[in-house]
Amino acid sequence: MPHRSTFFAALALTLVSSTAPVAVMAQDSTPAQSEVPSSAADLQLKALYEAEWPWRMKEMARLPETPDNSRGGPSDHLPSVTPESQQRRHDYWAGLIEKIDAIPPGQLSHEEQINADVFRTWLWQQVSDIEYKTYEAPLNSDTFFWAGINPRTPYSGADDYTLYLGRMRDIPRFFAENIANMRRGLARGYTVPKVSLQGRDETIVPFTRPGKDNPFYKAFAEMPDNIAPERREALQAEALKTIDNTIVPAYTKLLAFMREEYIPGARDTIDAYSLPDGKAFYQDQIRHYTTLDLTPAEIHAIGLKEVARIDADMKQTIRDAGFDGSFSEFLEFLRTDPQFYAETPKELLSLSAYVAKKMDGRLKDTFNRLPRYRFTILPVPDEIAPIYTSGRGGLDSCLMNTYDLPQRPLYAIPALTLHECNPGHSFQAAYALEAPDRPDFRKSTYFSGYGEGWGLYCEWLGSKMGIYKTPYEEFGRETFEMWRAARLVIDTGMHSMGWSRQQAVDYLTDHTALAPLDIKNEVDRYIAWPGQALAYKLGELxxxxxxxxxxxxxxxxxxxxxxxxxxxxxxxxxxxxxxxxxxxxxxxxxxxxxxxxxxxxxxx
Missing domain, CATH: 1.10.8 (Helicase, Ruva Protein; domain 3)
Structure with missing residues (x-):
């Protein structure tokens, strides 16, 4: 799964949906649009998306792109998430869909046909989620509106810190609007399932600490040397004042709300069908994340077929490893033998970095064009690591989870690195960033079926590129592929066929070598985020x-x-x-x- 930052993933949740965005630009070898005569239909479509983009930037509290900030960035405040602001967005975007549909598609140029596909699909996602009021549950099991507002790495200039302080000061208002939305969700039975919320309140606790121990101060503690010392000291002093007077009270209030009101009042059911208009909601979530019109039953059948195929591959790999025992005995061996586990976080991170660099040596055999932009490999932040997935990749950084090392098998790191880092999400985002000029909205659109499909395809590609050096690493790849195939069975099973949480846990335990903590976190993620997990395998296929x-x-x-x-x-x-x-x-x-x-x- 890609990330730009946990906050911007959560921001999408609070605005309109529960998809995690990442900066992705489109490009191809066709001439730039300005070199191709535009038809009347082309001009109609361009007028719509060129007007929508600055409107969207204002709505989402983002700064426009500038020559010295080519990707744009967050402004000095956070977006409004009130029902009134959601309805305003809904009405504007729904109106755009009607106008797009009035343009004869056969009169669009080839490039504008693609633009129309992307723009209309994105608009439908936003409109659909607002109609279901998904903003009334602005979190899931590992993505929260309160996390990631603080950056993972320091900013490069003083102006960025000034904007950051503005956002910090706006947090009480932003949290209050989200809490009000969540109370409306509670009143109508639209909440994150209670089981997926257990322990998530602990991710708030670090932000209730005053002074330099608060995660918001980390970016100020590591300010670059190009900021003058007196300016740096003034910004740091303002940060400490804002943390103590604004951040700590806001997070303390949020923590009390989560522990005393939201978690106790959350629904006990786990399936999407039990939500208001749940059957239609789940079908639309499938369409949202996969961009395909498949029914839950059709996806479940695809999953069962893939599970059977991969199961045969895994058993052959066990034989290749020379293991004399059953499938379950081999899984127990992998889960308990110390040779497969790192002793320090550095050891795990070093292996991931080595795999990424090893893939660098094969990129010339895989692509003709290579991006210049570089990512770094970081540990998942401590405040979210216990409930976070194994890894997550994005343009600036690729995260590897080093929490509870006995739950992080090293034989899975090569496949995980290919998916999240190189040539998966981090490489993919950099490749897209350096694209030929295209409409601004194409630069920030992310569809899970495409992006997660590419990530899983990269895991498979590693077998053809000689990345996996032992049967255990190949089995790690296969267990990851099985994990994504099993998702098709589990997600549809829980949300549309009455499966229990324990059935899902048992299914992953029996079919994969995933660690118990990963299995628990993953099942809770599928429960809290209906449909999202379906995108990986369907996209890869x-x-x-x-x-x-x-x-x-x-x-x-x-x-x-x-x-x-x-x-x-x-x-x-x-x-x-x-x-x-x-x-x-x-x-x-x-x-x-x-x-x-x-x-x-x-x-x-």
Missing amino acids: TIRRLRSEAEEELGDDFDQRPFHDTLLTLGSVPLPTLEREMRRFIASEKARISEEKEQTTTSE
């Missing part, structure tokens, strides 16, 4: 199917480098758009190769 089509159509002339370049150049798009565009690429490559061969034959 789409990409692998398209690769198989390319290999079949192009035969010995297939080259994975332009295939991957085209896929990432396209940027984050709905899966149906990805299929259409990649098949267009296959047809173009086939015609190009045929023409080259014909010219060679003629010249001879």
